[in-house]
Amino acid sequence: MEKEAFEDFKREIKQKNDIVSVASKYVPIERRGRYYWCKCPFHGEKTASLCINDYDGFFYCYGCHIGGDVIKFVMQIESQTYIEAMKILAGWANIEIPDSLENFGNGGVNIAAAKKRKDRLIALMKDTATHYHENLSKYTAKAANIYMQQRQLDGGVTKRFAIGYAEGYNDLVNFLKSKGYTSEEMLAAGVIKQKDGKDYDPLANRLIFPIIDIYGNVIAFGGRILESQPNFAKYLNTAETELFNKRNTLYAINYLKKQRLNGPIPYVIVVEGYMDVIALHKVGYTMTVASMGTSLTQSQAKMIKRFADKVYICYDGDSAGQNATIRGLDILKENGLDVMVVQLPDKFDPDDVIKNYGKEGYQKLLDEALPLIEFKLAFVKSKYDLQNVDGRVKYLNEAITVLASLNNVERELYASIVSETASTNLDFIKRELDKKLSGKSVATDIERKLTAVKKVEIKDESAELDNVSPVVVKAEKYILCSLIHRKPYAHFKTDVTYLFSGKRREIYKLIMSKIEKNSVNIIEELYNDFAEDNQPVIVDIINYSAESAEDEQNEKKYYDDCVRIVYKNYLEIKQKELLDEYAGEVDNIKRQSLAEQIKDIANKLKYKRVDDL
Numbered sequence: 001m002e003k004e005a006f007e008d009f010k011r012e013i014k015q016k017n018d019i020v021s022v023a024s025k026y027v028p029i030e031r032r033g034r035y036y037w038c039k040c041p042f043h044g045e046k047t048a049s050l051c052i053n054d055y056d057g058f059f060y061c062y063g064c065h066i067g068g069d070v071i072k073f074v075m076q077i078e079s080q081t082y083i084e085a086m087k088i089l090a091g092w093a094n095i096e097i098p099d100s101l102e103n104f105g106n107g108g109v110n111i112a113a114a115k116k117r118k119d120r121l122i123a124l125m126k127d128t129a130t131h132y133h134e135n136l137s138k139y140t141a142k143a144a145n146i147y148m149q150q151r152q153l154d155g156g157v158t159k160r161f162a163i164g165y166a167e168g169y170n171d172l173v174n175f176l177k178s179k180g181y182t183s184e185e186m187l188a189a190g191v192i193k194q195k196d197g198k199d200y201d202p203l204a205n206r207l208i209f210p211i212i213d214i215y216g217n218v219i220a221f222g223g224r225i226l227e228s229q230p231n232f233a234k235y236l237n238t239a240e241t242e243l244f245n246k247r248n249t250l251y252a253i254n255y256l257k258k259q260r261l262n263g264p265i266p267y268v269i270v271v272e273g274y275m276d277v278i279a280l281h282k283v284g285y286t287m288t289v290a291s292m293g294t295s296l297t298q299s300q301a302k303m304i305k306r307f308a309d310k311v312y313i314c315y316d317g318d319s320a321g322q323n324a325t326i327r328g329l330d331i332l333k334e335n336g337l338d339v340m341v342v343q344l345p346d347k348f349d350p351d352d353v354i355k356n357y358g359k360e361g362y363q364k365l366l367d368e369a370l371p372l373i374e375f376k377l378a379f380v381k382s383k384y385d386l387q388n389v390d391g392r393v394k395y396l397n398e399a400i401t402v403l404a405s406l407n408n409v410e411r412e413l414y415a416s417i418v419s420e421t422a423s424t425n426l427d428f429i430k431r432e433l434d435k436k437l438s439g440k441s442v443a444t445d446i447e448r449k450l451t452a453v454k455k456v457e458i459k460d461e462s463a464e465l466d467n468v469s470p471v472v473v474k475a476e477k478y479i480l481c482s483l484i485h486r487k488p489y490a491h492f493k494t495d496v497t498y499l500f501s502g503k504r505r506e507i508y509k510l511i512m513s514k515i516e517k518n519s520v521n522i523i524e525e526l527y528n529d530f531a532e533d534n535q536p537v538i539v540d541i542i543n544y545s546a547e548s549a550e551d552e553q554n555e556k557k558y559y560d561d562c563v564r565i566v567y568k569n570y571l572e573i574k575q576k577e578l579l580d581e582y583a584g585e586v587d588n589i590k591r592q593s594l595a596e597q598i599k600d601i602a603n604k605l606k607y608k609r610v611d612d613l
Contacts, residue, residue, distance in 0.1 A: 005098070059073055072085075122218070124186070124189050125217070125243065161281075166201055170201070212252075216254050266308065268289060276290060276349055304332070312366060339371070400418070402414075403415055472501070473504075487555065497509055500566070511526070582594040
């Protein structure tokens, strides 16, 4: 498929898939003025911050800063590659998909070799999993089989989770080489490491748990030591690779997907480790997954949300587990999940509960699980001795911080609980809460920090522009927006880079370079050219025109007025510089030259002519 044909195919997909219609398949959309808005499906939020410009076929979220065209939208929401997203859109629009499409990726980059490489790595991982599993039938795996008996892992469980055994440091290396795999491929898959130029299996002599993605592919392995050894970690994962990123992975997510095919899933249980998942699956809790570590990520929360609206988070009953629970709670809530926290007995994990109290005992813990807010307040209470004043003061400080993160209804209900717990007057609680919220929107500590960062950035931008007035800033934006959209009246005879301030000067130069090169899609190119932290600036300019001149017949007049404003601003700044220079100059000849320049600028300011620009 030639690049030109690829671009034609991409253009047809965009033309026949209106971005508003596509986005509305996933989220409710509301029109406000010239643009459409919705709650961003890529991060949890209470108010709509994702803007859709249907004229340009462009979306941008002012919260998480994800943006792009309709193909990028489908990529993000479906967790697909660029090519797969194009196929989805082509199917919706009844567009025939070229057989040679796989030869191209984002921007026409060849991906056939990359796909072949990925398929090769997936095959290697499958062969590795099979080999580890078959090792269990060998005499040399006696210690592994004894361990599994002790942990009550029978043959059915072993087969279901494809549990295996890594026999020494060289066994896997020799096996994979016999299958034709190279050392480079083994390293790329993360199943070996090298030391002194020699390949070895980093999971040697461990019980092996294959980690499988949502599509059923083995992407990594976890290994557990069979006997406690002071210099060895109890659990060890293979290295992160192009197949495996632990932040985007949930152990047993493949079984969750299979279960949903049989009907709705009422809730998902999130635990810490492989053995916890297996223990709960054994007694029927097949909606259980593990978080690949104690700190949940946004990506993992989004995966859970795809399967259920309710989640029970169930980490070990020690302090480390409790602290990890606190970190994960807000991430889950931000993604629209109803969060319940299971409180395990101290030093117990889910596997311990099942062994000691059975399924009934664990179900009782689920029934007694606390809603997110109650758990937070209970956790704060558990940290302090409320029998003395110092303990109550510390409790109140933290509890009020928790209350400040709630909405008005929640705050009203839980303030009385805090008051009763600390034996403190309710009015005092509300006064302290008001102080904390004074002049600020209700937000979590993290959100408040982000808000502070945004304020600093705005302040820095103002400092960068020196004393440029808001009127001049708006005029600069409108001019740039008109240039981006190739308005017939938007052009200059000369280079006017000097008319623009701050980042807008850089944007002007970039726009002009693309116009000179006859770029087909300036908007998409500009967005891709800017780093993530500067993307809001360019998006603001791209979307600016509709808010500046509602009557299209007046656009040219408005544009001309904007040029006069920025030109006048430039002249006034230049005039001030010359006047300051004139006041400090002692050479009469130079003073006369400066006076002529000042007079010339005064005339230009008087007549406000911009014909020569």
